[in-house]
Amino acid sequence: MSTLPSVTWVDVSELIGWRGHLTGIQRVVYEYARRIVADPARDVRGFTFDFAIGDLVEVDIAGLLDAMSTEVAPAAAPTGPPSATLAPRMLALAKDVYDRLPADVRGRIRDRDIQRVLAAGRLAFRVADRTARIAQSARRRPAALPPDPQRATFLTGDTVLLMGRAWENPQGFDLIAARKTEEDFRLVTLIYDVVPLIHPEFFGPGLYERYANFVFEALDSSDVLPCISQSTERDLLAAARELNFEPPTTSVIELGDPQRSDVAREQPRFVDDGEPFILAIGSIEGRKNHQLLYQAWNLARERGIELPRLICVGSPGWLGNDVQYAVLNDPSVRGRMTLHHGVPDSEVAWLLEHCLFTVFPSVYEGWGLPIAESLAAGKACAASRSSSMPEVGGDLVEYFSPYSADELLAAVTSLLDADTRRAREERIAHDYQARSWEQSYSRLRALL
């Protein structure tokens, strides 16, 4: 009797909703999925939960990844926004027209009139840049589900890999768990963190319950639970104990560092040439703790300590409004702390390269990725010492309590000293072991 070859099923729900820019979890799914698909030893199929029919359906994972690869891979020569390509030509043309005007006409044009025309031009290009970005995203959107989806059938001996936000889709997870009582497939559920259970105050109403139920089912149904840090593994084991589960099989697989080496650098308009600045990367949300940065920068002013501008880049998130409002309206930090949303990768890469150092005050992280990003760029970093942060930064980072503006200010002032910073950068260059996605995948592969 012949047996069917085993299949590795990968949940690609996260990528179905891709809109041209990968979020944190989408990036992880993408990096692992493309390596699994390229693995010659595996028969790989993708699946997702189809809400229309209430079932798990197959997805052409290779086709999906192909459609994404040309856009996700770092662009060697970006075409640039309209302002970059058209503005110099328009300016040259305007100068040429001005030069051809009769002298008496030129004499009647005041400087103020020229400034007005330039301001109108700048506004027009800002609109054009944004429109181009939206158009590009729309082009990138891959075909979602096929019109006639096939049911994803997991059989005994198969492996099912969940890497997405399964807590957002309890029906899908319940279906998988229910099927596991019928077929003995191996379920591998990647755990990023259990932060909503530890710090529910940083999330919207209802997430605590949804997340708790996801953790319960993940603990109950999974054969192995890879965790992205020792900190996450500790938290998961504590939750298992609290819920009276037998200790689950876990393993730590650290994520690969963000790859920005091939990304073209582009100076953002909000930074002047030669301006010294400190950089904070991360969404502007309560848990990321920009409030502490705001307090530390105010504390410095109170103590007469001159700090360079703090540039915070990240998309707006849950409970970030208060600090945004304070930063925008508090005259004492105006121009000394600025928040920027929708900053393209090329500009973030430039900011990383040109900042004095980075700061990351997050209260809790499954994996403090901005620390790895900073160290991979050879930049010193001051970070909170909570959760996974010390695992990421080792002894290369200046740590502080996420609840102490005083400690944060001390860490920042220490790194402002050029000798200290240089010494730290030399140590980073010498000691920091970059984490590659290949290494990370090889750990995951061993569990599949």
Place this chain on the structure above:
Amino acid sequence: MKTAKRILVLSTYPIAGANSGGQLRVKAIVDAYREAFTEVKHVGIYARDNYPYHFAADDIRIGGELGAKILADGMMADVRVPEAIVADADLRAQVRELLVSFRPDVVAFEQPYLYLGLHGLLNELPVRPQIVHSSQNVEHLLKPEIMRGLGYSEPIVEAMAGLVREVETELCATAAVTAVVGPADAAVLAELGASRVVLAPNGVSRKETDREDVLAWEHELRTRGISSYALFVGSAHPPNLSGFRTMVTTALGYVPRGSAIVVAGGVGDMLQRSLRGDSLADVTAHRRLVVAGRVSDARLQSMLARAAAVLLPITEGGGSNLKTAKAVISGRPIVGTSIAFRAFEELMSLPGVTIADDPAAFRAAVARALVAPSLGLERPAVAESVLWENCLSDLVEAVRAL
């Protein structure tokens, strides 16, 4: 042949629509007396709105302001009713009329509380009836325990404990017969002065399952994807909830997929209300928990008939438990504490009975029972001892001898 005696049984609750353990016990005692004696009357004296739906014509239901005041006193109602009998002229007249018109040979107090209100009236009667003290628990020990659990302040708890001890002691000294549910209670009440102590443990009636209802219950289980479950049945009595939370818990990671803990009876509603939205265990409990709440007798029999195990997570309280008797007579496997088997000690070694007093061991036993083949167990004849007629025979004979 019935013995010619007029027996008056008094309690602080009705027995019409008997549902809680206490009500079922009094009803069984009244039924047993009616089998044995010529005239038996039960009268419940209680705040009307405490039992608005089920009552008998003979009951003395206290309404109006007085009833509302008693009701508002919560756990103190048991002593507020007898205090009202002493203080309220109308109520006192009503109770006196009952005693005068019925002319009981025996007044049987179910629990000691009403004696506090009646002993004066009894002394005024031309003929003094014999007194029977039917105890369910050692009240002066249990009551403070429950009140502390409900958050009453210590001075109130202490005052209540003192009062209850006083009346319990007086009744023990006065009663011609004191019935207890177990040997442990017998020892305590004997120390308080009880002279003729008889054992009358709680029991059950033998009940048949309703085939149609079993099929309906099985259908419900299939709909919920449950192939095996452990059943806990209890009334809305605070120790039932605390026992469940200590031994079974709402952290149900140890319950395998496709299995569940089913909680029936008033304790289910109590459990549901107690679930906290900020507790990891509580918010995930319904992954493996079915709160059936109050169910019909037929459904309870169906639930018992299909249970992989019946749970007796009793950690406090005196007396014996009806739920223990029900579990034993059901013939299903049992996981229980040794406290649950107080007064049924000889049944602890029956086949299919697992005793676990350590919470972790209790849960491990539940997990084993859920995955074990669900076979009915043949209980030996000793299990018949839990039927009411056997449990109450000594009490009936002691009263007959008065």
